[in-house]
Amino acid sequence: MTALTNHAPVLLIAIPLLGAFAVPLIGKLGRQARNTFVGLIALITAAFAGLLAAHIFGQAGAPSLYVLGGHQGFGIPLPSGLSVPIRIILEVDGMGAFMALITALIMLTGAFFSFSYWKERSGGTLFYSLLMLLTAGIFGMELTGDMFNFFVFLEITSIAACGLIGFRVWLKTSQEAGFKVMALYTLSGLFVLLAVGLLYGQYGGLNIAYLASALTGSTIDIVALGLLLTGLALKAGAVPLHMWAPDAYGEAPAPMSAVLVANSQASLYGLFRILFTLFGLTISVGALGWILIVLALLTIFVGVTMALIQNDIKRLIAYSAVSQIGYMLLGVGVGLAVSAAKPDFGFVAMQGGIFHMLNDAACIGLLFFVSGVIIRATGTRDLNRMGGLAHSMKWTSVLFIIGAFALAGVPPFNGFASKFLIYEASFKLSPFLAVIAILSSILLLAVFVKVFQAAFLGAKQEGIGGEVPMGMMVPMVALALVVIVFGLFPGFFVDKIVTPAANALWYGRDAYIGLVLGGG
């Protein structure tokens, strides 16, 4: 058991990666074999994520190191007597483990939802292959301790994500979305690579812990930080760099939209890791915090108002997903703005922002799944042409209400728990922030009332089948349970997993550096 726990970080990347390339082969044996294989890989991966999280949160979020190729001592000795340190480092702390949990939850439910969702459509095998590849990339981003590996995993997620958006080549709009998203993802990846090059040129290292200890806050560092900020904010879908996000979430198949949101969150995680762990207090973080806050408010406001005017259900949910990224940025931005003085409310803001990542993943995932069910039942995405689904799909409509209320921050669901922390803390920094955040949440509720009225209420329509099959119902119910349980017992989860994650960013810089470089 301990051996498995020790190797969990690398297995989390290796198992989905193996799965990605084995799925096309297994797919030759038939649909049943393929689904069993994918389900098995998804379950094993999720189990390892759980194991890793249990281990990390068992030690209260203290970082843990996994070294690949380090067993021969420091490095590979050459005949000339020189020893070259060649190793790859994975470093997991509370925040990384927290993100791994989110990814595992969404990947698992997404895969199982797809088994029923994709039954009568083509392209299934490669679809699962891409899903596994995307999962491996996301885990890699969350667990790596090396800037260049971060870039490589970032590109893996970009390519796999765009494959998922555009693999239905017979759809006009999916090709358009695929091109747009791929071009912007590539640009964001190149910004990150340029920044990595700038940092390497100055300090001769790529390890995050080493770079963090060597960083002086020179002008070139600031340029690198600007590039990283731009690249990762783009990939996370923060306004004003959000134009790809509604296309991506809207045009991908419904279960995969949820995984794409997890992908955006991984970029957000990268941003937080770079701001708190890599740069820390070597630069003036107050101003940066305010930049994040402004981005956050813009994201919240633009996301919600754009959602309000949509008539396409997928696009509407996609814009609300964009707005939720803003809440996470707001929480962490407030924390960053005051992180030099470290008052209590800054930490509360961080907890709120980080907790909201998990909550958002669960409820936006649920909403995307429900939108998939609706599209499948009615054959359209236009809200004006659907209606009366509540007659034949009672459980689905209940699930939709749960997801929508949670996303809009209505108690007692999980969205309220994290948004309340954000409101409370941002109010202490400036009441204006809290007002915008609360107002947007109310608007979001209005958005979902509109969807509910359009899709579920009204006269019964002809040709709508009954309730969704069990294979789709179970993942949706699982996510709904997460939404409800996290909403009913937020204190427990905040104590057990959110606080260690926030601690890792807020106080954990020295421990993170010390673990790799010794001392600390």
Added chain:
Amino acid sequence: MNIGNLPFVVAALLVAFGIYTFLFKRNLIKLVIGVSLVETGVNLFLVTLGYRTAGIAPIYTFAPEAERMVLPTPQALTLTSIVIGLATTALLLSFAVFIHRHYGTLDVRKVKELRG
């Protein structure tokens, strides 16, 4: 100006041209070219970082002392980045092919079903 800095200038120019192309050109293929230019600029920058005058490549059986060794890391980075670039360019071009099939044009002003 030191002649040794010239590659950095070229790299910066390539990135600038690439971003200009990406922002202001209207043809999808030209957009791909723009992205490729940025990529080439970044790759050139990485390779230049590792350059040492009269350096020797650190091959296992023939490794020189540290001062004369060419830095292997930037070269490894560049190789990885070139491979990734190949994949992204191929994917972008295949999207462009399918867009041309569906819309009958490569003009970004005419490929806009996804708006608002």
